[in-house]
Amino acid sequence: xxxxxxxxxxxxxxxxxxxxxxxxxxxxxxxxxxxxxxxxxxxxxxxxxxxxxxxxxxxxxxxxxxxxxxxxxxxxxxxxxxxxxxxxxxxxxxxxxxxxxxxxxxxxxxxxxxxxxxxxxxxxxxxxxxxxxxxxxxxxxxxxxxxxxxxxxxxxxxxxxxxxxxxxxxxxxxxxxxxxxxxxxxxxxxxxxxxxxxxxxxxxxxxxxxxxxxxxxxxxxxxxxxxxxxxxxxxxxx
Numbered sequence: 393x394x395x396x397x398x399x400x401x402x403x404x405x406x407x408x409x410x411x412x413x414x415x416x417x418x419x420x421x422x423x424x425x426x427x428x429x430x431x432x433x434x435x436x437x438x439x440x441x442x443x444x445x446x447x448x449x450x451x452x453x454x455x456x457x458x459x460x461x462x463x464x465x466x467x468x469x470x471x472x473x474x475x476x477x478x479x480x481x482x483x484x485x486x487x488x489x490x491x492x493x494x495x496x497x498x499x500x501x502x503x504x505x506x507x508x509x510x511x512x513x514x515x516x517x518x519x520x521x522x523x524x525x526x527x528x529x530x531x532x533x534x535x536x537x538x539x540x541x542x543x544x545x546x547x548x549x550x551x552x553x554x555x556x557x558x559x560x561x562x563x564x565x566x567x568x569x570x571x572x573x574x575x576x577x578x579x580x581x582x583x584x585x586x587x588x589x590x591x592x593x594x595x596x597x598x599x600x601x602x603x604x605x606x607x608x609x610x611x612x613x614x615x616x617x618x619x620x621x622x623x624x625x626x627x628x629x630x
Contacts, residue, residue: 393454393600398446399609405460405486412509412576414484417464419443424608427619438620440466440478441585443613449494450597459493460486463613467583472500481584485577487513487568495526495565495593503581506555511572513550517542518563524591526563533557563593 409416419437422430437443442463451457464482471477481501487493489511497520507513519527528544534557535548542548548556549569555578558564568575590598599614611619 393446393448393452393602394606395602395604395608396606397454398600398602398612399606401446401454401460402444402609408486408574408576409484414508414576416462420462420610422610424611424615424619427611427616428621430620434620438613438616439468441587441613442466443616444610445586445613447598447600450600455488455491457492457494459491463584469500469583469585469588472583479583481579481581483579483581483584484508485579487566487575487577489568489570489572489574492567493565494596495563497561497563497591498584498589499591500560501582501584501589502557502559503579504555504557505550505566506578506580507550507552508576508578509552510568511575512552512569513566513575513577514547514569515550515556515564515566516545516547517558518544520561520563520591524593526593531562533559533562561591 406416419434420443440463442465445461445463446454446458447461448454448458462484464484466481467478471479495516495518505513505515517531517533519529519531521527526544530541530543531546532539532541533548534540536555540548550556586598592598608615
């Protein structure tokens with residue numbers, strides 16, 4: 393993806409989020425120059441992979457195969473083993489009409505997918521086989537606490553306000569329903585680490601290869617290493 397395209401997606405997304413009355417945290421608006429001035433007080437943002445995440449999954453066509461995400465809160469995988477670890481995560485996503493997120497599951501993350509407003513979200517579901525294939529068996533999920541069953545490869549449609557709980561190793565593929573408008577999608581889940589927890593049925597590039605034809609408007613979370621240089625915490629005299 394070109395950096396100029398990513399910048400344009402950010403601007404469009406911020407306008408849509410404002411229209412939907414979803415308020416972003418302050419660090420969403422930091423510039424690259426702001427990040428260069430930040431110190432160790434911001435390390436949680438880095439280590440918890442918070443922030444902007446825009447991908448075309450290597451397709452070269454974001455509008456057709458792509459997704460806008462912003463991780464609002466998260467823990468670390470190591471937190472799952474701690475008595476008092478931060479074991480939850482939250483994302484906000486924007487899904488356009490007919491814009492596909494490819495078929496995938498998560499090894500450890502259980503998630504609730506929530507239609508926060510706008511159009512309708514269509515989700516196609518498959519159980520996975522022991523060899524990580526697509527099973528033909530019926531799929532049972534909880535929609536707002538009510539269990540429903542669809543055939544393998546069947547679909548559920550989430551209207552604004554509706555949600556579905558997707559357990560680990562359940563393949564899913566989703567897009568915005570044609571003619572219904574862009575969808576604001578929430579995700580509430582266990583700790584998330586997209587670097588290791590995604591299993592895509594067909595090989596894709598989870599993170600885009602970026603052509604820097606412009607300066608970043610805001611940093612994607614995989615940009616942080618190039619701009620953020622954590623300084624040691626100041627020592628206080630006793």
